[in-house]
Amino acid sequence: MRRWLLLAVAFFATPALAQVYEFPRWNDAAQVNAECSRLLTDVRQREKALAALPERGAGVLAPLDELLQRVEDTMGPLWLLPAVHPDKTVRDAAEACDLEFQRFTAAFLQNARVHTRLKHAAVADDIDRRLQREQLDAFEDSGVALAPAARQRARRISTELTELSQAFERRIRESRDTVAFTEAQLEGVPENVWRNARRDAKGRYVLGLDYPTADPVMERAVQERTRERMWRATMRQGGEANLKTLQRIAELRREYARLFGFDSYADFTLRRRMVGSEAQATRFLAEVDAAVAQRERADLALLREAKARATGAPQASTTLQRWDLRHFTERVRNERYTVDQEAFRAHFPPQRSLEFVFALSQRLFGVRFEPVEQTLWHPQARAYAARDEQGRLLGTLFVDLFPRPDKYNHAAVWSFRNVSVRSGRLPAAALVVNFDSQGLTLEELETLLHEFGHALHALLSTTRYAIPGGTNVLLDFAEAPSQMLEDWVYDPAVLALFQQVCSECAPVPREMIERAARARHFAKGIATTRQLVFARYDLALHGRRAEAPMKLWARMERATPLGHVPGTIFPAGFGHLAGGYGAGYYAYMWSLVVAEDLRTAFAADRLDAAVGRRYRDTVLANGGQLAPKELVRRFLGREGNAEAFFRSLAIE
Structure with a gap:
């Protein structure tokens, strides 16, 4: 279900109020617990004040948004700390506070008095109406209109799901395997x-x-x-315990949907998104599959042939295994295009790579980043102020580049403090990755730019309210602004900006970049169909038919060309399913359709500052206060379509 207050967040400010956001110095569990108690006392008082407003025609939206802002003051940093803080007691205290906060949220969104006032709120324009409609949806999806017993059950399920999700992620993050x-x-x-x-x-x-x-x-x-x-x-990451947790999560989500008369959790949640329904998501994935299925078979044949050559065995008796895919994909790619990803590390030192994406943002969007001194959760973490061409502060970015024990082990952005022009509130976001200190490959530079796209979405939003600010958009649009920028690292003109920030770094030869640009499309059939399996599994797990997660995965994976390897338990480490992407993994592919369409505006010149500014002012600035289709239409000057996406699938 939608968690009204657990949205990705960010904030904007008028020049007179502009200050770099200071990350809280919570170094022990007692500090976290005390701040959590203050928050819960405060938000309960604010809830009473909302419920006491006139029943009709009251200005409910502003105080509702201010409640969210108060939540972000405390919960924003606490949503990040479990992923990055080195002290387990602090991480555990942050998770405990999140659980208490979820209990408050589940109850708040069932407050009939607040719901009535929201339903009859005074609205000024379409932005107000969209916020009102989405918040009414959140109240309704939380059970405000259910019978008393069902309301209570919905609240218990919401709380248990939070606890289960935390446990799932914790087992992966704190694994010592x-x-x-x-x-x-x-x-x-x-x-x-x-x-x-x-x-x-x-x-x-x-x-x-x-x-x-x-x-x-x-x-x-x-x-x-x-x-x-x-x-x-x-x-096997996550272990058998995570399989049990995932099964319980799926059971609870299905039960939750049935409280509202839905047989499928996927249908319950997708009706609020761009895709509209489980059936439409399934049709979309089938269309993609039809476009790449033959290519996958051809890709696998090439890799099998390569393994036969490498082992000296007859091709007829050579079996391509799942653990062979990455190795022989890279080997054949290198043979065909003479591209060695490791060779890029000498060109892309980690800190300089970060400065490169900063330089790109200045060139394309008119935003520069400057370091600021702060004591953060770890000595390797850094803070940066984002400023416009006139030097006005736009927001604060925190960056954590390198791996360490107990840290979140993939790449993500926490846009934990949202913009509100009405309130004069600045945004803050944290970019968390795990890069080799020796340098980045070109693919890792692409990952960095992808995540930086999320950070820009958070920091360059100028929404009226915080609730729809930054990355608080429909889930199947959220990845589009970051996926769009991935393509930029394959442009020699873009990579030339690297010399502005690192004159001592050897420039990447143009032909090396061009080879890499061609090579990136190699084995696209394998890569795409694998993402389709993930998306279909997610929909099936949250569909009408209940099936144990591992049994379902084994059955679905056995139907693929390489089959299923007994003893592996991939779903136990599939963190998206336990978190916010339940019944939503298809969104990566759906967002890529939008991203490819958005890229067409930059086809002539990826460094066109005029187009970049129009993109910033149209797509990024509006966050979620306008519908995604409207943002695309305004930016491209036409309705969006999937033509560019399907063309990209066919590139050899």
Whole structure:
């Protein structure tokens, strides 16, 4: 269900009030607990004040938004801390506060007096009406109109789902799973991945499962057994406990939907999104599958042939395994296009790579970033002020670049403080990634730019209210502004900006970039169909038919060309399902359709500042206060379509 107050967040300010956001220094659980208690006392008082407003014609939207802003003052940082703070007691206290806050939210969204006042609120224009409608939807989807017993059950389910989601993510984040290898077994793996790793009693290198470590092993290891061991370890993250948790999550979501008369949680939640229904999402995925199925078969045949050549075995007796995919994809890509992703690391030092995306934002959107001194959750984390061409403060960005124990182990942005022009409130967001300190590959630079796209969406929003600010858009539009920018790293003119921030960095040869741009489309059939399997599994897990998560996954994966590997439990580590993407993983593909369409405006020049400013003012500035289709229409000057997306699927 929608959690009204658990939206991705950000804030804007008038020049007179502009101040760099200071991240709270919560260094122990007692501080977190005390601030949490103050928040809960305050929001309950605000709830009473909302309920006491006149029943009809009251200005409910502003105080409702101000309540959210008060929530963000405390919960914004606390939503981030479990992912980045090195102290487990602080992480646990932040999660405990989130659980208490969810109890408040579930009850608040069933407050009939507040709902009535929202229903009859004074609205000034279409922006007010859209906010009113979406908040009414949130109240209704939380059970405000249900019978008393059903309302109580909805509240209990909401709270339990929060607790289960936290546990699911915690098991992955705090996992100490490792795999030990001898130096000989690591043949082909770049030395910087393993040379400084700790050794066990047998002298073997002990490697973790974070992606800067695991990915190079699976891509580069010459010995198949090495690749297999690392791949199998990554396919067991979360463990059996997470499978049980995921099953309970799916059961509760289905029960929740049935409280509202829906047989499918997917239909319950998708009716509020661009796609509209589970059936429409299924049709969309089928259209994509039809476009790439033949290409997947051809891709797999090429990789199987490559494995046969590498092993000296007859092709007829060669079996391509799942742990072979990354290795032989990279090998054949390199053979065809002479592209070695590792070779890019020397060109893209991590800090300079961050400064490069800052330079791109200044060139394209008129936004510059300058470092500011702050004591943050870890010495490696940094703070930056975002300013416009006139030097006016737009917001604050926090960046955490490198892996460490107990840190969130993928790449994401927490836009935890939303903009409100009406209130004069500045945005703040945190970009969290896990990069090799030796440098980034071009694919990792693409990841950085993707996440930076989310941060820009948060920081450049200028919405009237905080609730629809920044990345608080429909889920199946949320990835579009970040996916759109991924393409920029394959443009030599764009990468030339790197020399502005790092004159000592050797420029990437133009032909190297051009080869990489062609190579990125290799094995697109395999990559796309894998994403389709994830999306279909997510919809099926949240569909009408209840089935145990592992049984469902094994059945669906067995139907793919490479089948299912017994003993692997991939769903246990599929964090999207336990979090906000339940019945929503299709949104990555759906958003990519929008992203490809948006890119067409930059086809002539990806550094066109006039188009960039129009994009900033039209798409990014409006956050979620206008419908996504309207934003696309205004920016492109026409209705959106999927033509560019399906063209991209056909590029060889």
